[in-house]
Structure formats: structure tokens, C-alpha cells
Amino acid sequence: MRNPSLSGVRDAAxxxxxxxxxxxxxxxxxxGTIVFAKAESLQPMGAFKLRGAWWRLVSLSPKERARGVVAFSSGNHAQGIAxxxxxxxxxxxxxxxxxxPAAKLAGTRVLGADIVLFDRATESREEIAAALAAERGATLVPSFDDPWVVEGQGSAGIEAATQMAALGCAPPDLVVACCGGGGLASGMALACPDARMIVVEPEGWDDMTRSLAAGVIVPVGPNPPPTAxxxxMTKRVAELTFGILRARGATGVAVSETEIEDAIRFAxxxxxxxxxxxxxVALAAILSGKVVPGERTLVTLSGGNIDPDQFAAILGRGQ
Structure with a gap:
């Protein structure tokens, strides 16, 4: 497997x-400190995942394209691939x-992808996707454990640094990134090599945070708490993404469901x-004071695919 690199991130951008x-x-x-927020929720399919999906798929050979692709996702990577x-x-x-979420299922279907449903509690999405790919001779495209996907996600950092330069600012000195498997965070770490990296996860699902603190991968424990x-909801991060973030000296924090809802209302x-x-979650870490912004802090607003009823309920709880 090739290693993701800054040059690869630039090519992806x-x-x-x-x-x-x-x-x-x-x-x-x-x-009193200005913070920059990258609104990846405004991608055509509503999340940063379009970046990694596009870079991975355009990098396939003609024969690989003809055999198709298989992915597994709760929704944003699914829509990016679709x-x-x-x-x-x-x-x-x-x-x-x-x-x-119904919005993510519907969004994936309308883009023309075939969907195979599974039970998150009792079935392995990795095993199901691997079996489908083997059966069809298709290319399996993980949501974060893939060098092209990491590079593609990192293109958000290249783009943000260019936008900051247009405003007369130097590149970010701190990147605060939402983190599940770490594809976005590790890509941003490659894209912004001089910035301090902080990953943010929901409480109870902060396996990257705990892994970085321990120096080895620590999976999510049994019976993790419910989260919106x-x-x-990634139960184990990849050696690829963990290795990039560990080499950069990244750290992490966890935010509560209440802090996350506060951030949604703020946005x-x-x-x-x-x-x-x-x-x-990254915005929640800043607003809650769990992360103190630096001189040039970049925070990711990584997706906006939320069911309308859920969004309305969150807004209503803030009244």
C-alpha cells in the first residue's frame, strides 16, 4: 500500500x-480571538467525504472502474462515493x-448507488463489504483506511490555507478536526504540516483521543453510550490514520451531547x-472551552446531513 503524502494531498486538491x-x-x-471555520457541510452532497471519494475513484484504472466499487458507511462516505x-x-x-439517518439513506439512493442494509449491533460492515467486493471483483473503498481517501480529505486543508492567504493570513497554526476513523484529521495533518493538531470525538467514542494518549490503538470499549x-461511531481507528496523527504529536478531546447540540445551534x-x-464536534470543543484557539485556528464543520425532525428538535431545545 502506498503512503499518503503532502504531494498527494496537493494533487487531490x-x-x-x-x-x-x-x-x-x-x-x-x-x-477576542478570530477562528476560521471550513464549511464542508456545503459540499454538493453535504460533507467533506466527497473529497476522498473523488480522489480515490479518479485514481482507479479503466479496468477497476469497469468492475465497480463497494463501500461501507452510515451515510456521508456513502453519499460521497455515490x-x-x-x-x-x-x-x-x-x-x-x-x-x-433517513436523510443519508435517501441521499445515497437518489445518487444511484445500490444499498445493502445491515444491523449495526450484530453484523460487521467490514465483512459484509469485503464479501460484496470479492463476489463482484469490485474495488473496496474504506471510509478512512485508504491513502487516496486520506489525501482527498486533506485537500480541505490546502483549500483553507489558500483562502486564508487571500485574506492576508499565514497558514493555520492549530487545526481542530472532527474525528471518527481519522481520515479527515490525518489528511489535514498532511496538508497543514506546521499546525498543531487536535482531534475531537463524542464522549464514549473517543478512541482516537485515547489511542493518541496511550501511544497504541485503543478500541472503543463494550457498550459505548448512545450518541447522535x-x-x-467508529469502534477502532486504522493504523494508517493513527500513525499519521501520532507522528504529528496530535492530541484529542471528547465533547458531550449537550455541547454538540450547543454547537449546532451556534452554527x-x-x-x-x-x-x-x-x-x-470540533466547533463544540472550541465553544465549550475544551480547546483554546491559537492565533490562526482552523476548525472543521464537516457535514450537514441531518434529518429535519432531529434538527428542529435540537433547535427547539435551545429556546
Whole structure:
């Protein structure tokens, strides 16, 4: 397997720039300090996952494209793969949990992907997807344990640094990234080599945080607590993403469900943005004071695919 690299991230950024407009770089103030927020929720399919999916699929050979792709995801990676596959004329099959948000299931279907549902509690998404790929001779595209996917996600960092430069700012000195398996965080670490890295996860699902502290991969324990962050319910991070973040000296924090909802309401009031729980954890870490912003802090708003009823309920709890 090839190793992801900064040059690969730059190539991915060039590839993404040819098919998607830059997402906005927004600003807000915390304690007198300006913070930059990268609104990946405004990607065409609502999340940063488009980046890694596009870079992975355009890197396939003609023979690989003809055999199709298989992925597994609770929704955002699924939609990223489906979006890229539709643009490239590639058949895509996605293993998705039966309890995935309705908006994500519908979004994946409308993009033309075939969906195979599974029980998140009793079945292994990795095993199901691997079996499907073997049966069809298709390429398996994991959501984070893949060098092209990591590089593609890192293109958000290249794009943000370019936007900051246009405002007369130096590159980020601190990147605060939402983290499930670590694809976005490790890609941002490659893209912003001089920035301090902090990953953010929901409480009870903070396996990357605990792994970085221990120096070895620590899986999520048995019976983890419920979380609204369906996009971040990864039970074990990959050697690939963990290795990149550990080499960079990254650290992590965990945020509560209450802090996540506060961040969702803040994003709506401040930016008029719809952010899903998993896409709001990095913002929650800043707003809660668990992460103190640096001079040039970049925070990811990584996705906005949330069911309308859930979003309305969260907004209502803030009244």
C-alpha cells in the first residue's frame, strides 16, 4: 500500500478543484480571538467525504472502474462515493446500517448507488463489504483506511490555507478536526504540516483521543453510550490514520451531547448553517472551552446531513 503524502494531498486538491467549488471559510470570535471555520457541510452532497471519494475513484484504472466499487458507511462516505461514482459512470454498492439517518439513506439512493442494509449491533460492515467486493471483483473503498481517501480529505486543508492567504493570513497554526476513523484529521495533518493538531470525538467514542494518549490503538470499549454522532461511531481507528496523527504529536478531546447540540445551534444562529452532530464536534470543543484557539485556528464543520425532525428538535431545545 502506498503512503499518503503532502504531494498527494496537493494533487487531490487540484483534482477536487476541477469538479467542486471551494467551500466557504467563515470566521467567528471566541474571547477576542478570530477562528476560521471550513464549511464542508456545503459540499454538493453535504460533507467533506466527497473529497476522498473523488480522489480515490479518479485514481482507479479503466479496468477497476469497469468492475465497480463497494463501500461501507452510515451515510456521508456513502453519499460521497455515490456522487463520485455517478459523475464517473462507475457502479457503486454501499453497505449501510439499517438505523442510518433517513436523510443519508435517501441521499445515497437518489445518487444511484445500490444499498445493502445491515444491523449495526450484530453484523460487521467490514465483512459484509469485503464479501460484496470479492463476489463482484469490485474495488473496496474504506471510509478512512485508504491513502487516496486520506489525501482527498486533506485537500480541505490546502483549500483553507489558500483562502486564508487571500485574506492576508499565514497558514493555520492549530487545526481542530472532527474525528471518527481519522481520515479527515490525518489528511489535514498532511496538508497543514506546521499546525498543531487536535482531534475531537463524542464522549464514549473517543478512541482516537485515547489511542493518541496511550501511544497504541485503543478500541472503543463494550457498550459505548448512545450518541447522535452517527458519522463518528467508529469502534477502532486504522493504523494508517493513527500513525499519521501520532507522528504529528496530535492530541484529542471528547465533547458531550449537550455541547454538540450547543454547537449546532451556534452554527445556525451565527452562520445560518445546518450542521449534523458529527460535523459539529470540533466547533463544540472550541465553544465549550475544551480547546483554546491559537492565533490562526482552523476548525472543521464537516457535514450537514441531518434529518429535519432531529434538527428542529435540537433547535427547539435551545429556546
Amino acid at each position: 487540484d483534482a477536487v478543484a476541477r469538479i467542486a467549488l471551494p467551500t466557504p471559510l467563515l470566521t467567528f470570535e471566541v474571547g 456522487w463520485a461514482a455517478k459523475r464517473l459512470g462507475i457502479a457503486a454498492t454501499i453497505a449501510m446500517p439499517s438505523d442510518a 454522532c452517527d458519522a463518528l 445556525f444562529r451565527t452562520f445560518r448553517l445546518v450542521i449534523e452532530p458529527g460535523g459539529a
